Amino acid sequence: MTGNADEAWLRQQIIDTALAMSKEGLSPGTSGNVSARWAEGLLITPTGLAYDDLIPEDIVFLDKKGKTSPGARKPSSEWRFHLSAYGAREEAGAIVHTHSRFATALACARKPIPAFHYMVAVAGGADIPLADYATFGTGELADHVAAALKDRSACLMANHGQIACGETLEAALGLAREVEALAAQYVAVCQIGEPYILEDAEMDAVLERFKCYGQQDET
DSSP, rough: OHHHHHHHHHHHHHHHHHHHHHHTSSSSSSSEEEEEEETEEEEOBSSSGGGGOGGGGGEEEEETTBBBTTTTOOOOHHHHHHHHHHHHHOOEEEEEEEEEEHHHHHHTOOOBSSSSSSSGGGGSSSSSSOOOOTTSSSSSHHHHHHHHHHOSSSSTTHHHHHHHHEESHHHHHHEEEEHHHHHHHHHHHHHHSSSOOOOHHHHHHHHHHTTTTSSSSOO
């Protein structure tokens, strides 16, 4: 994308994604945040403003060093881990961070999501990892998120919530939905008894099949 029209469109897409995230119950109130790569930096939701009240001009541009333009709104307090996540996931074009109910419950119990179901591979590996805890908005938390996302496109964040990356805003939000659904299923299984965890070899086979899932006929 280039040009003012494309930037305005992307700013509105960020707002629409934040509204969908909130209305679906993935992040109540003003919790959570949304960003997308733009130019030599990113566009991100501002801090402390209700999503219903946002207009495209409220979305904040940050350069790769985290600097804003004069007169801009203050960015989300979590802008540091958005920058670090883009550094860890070069293919990511968008990031959605939510405080969704079941993912947050597991995060507060400090439990990653293991391979109890093959769809865990949707995040790119044999589990959905847990980033270590640090105070929100800090560089330390940004480092923990980058480490957890080194070879995954989603993770839980200890005592906090979840973060999902995608090539587009739609893909990032879709992955956040998948993570929340898996978290709910995992919590339900744990209430029944000890989950059966799929072996690494099976998850490797699933990951291989995911490479062509939905794109071509099975062989």
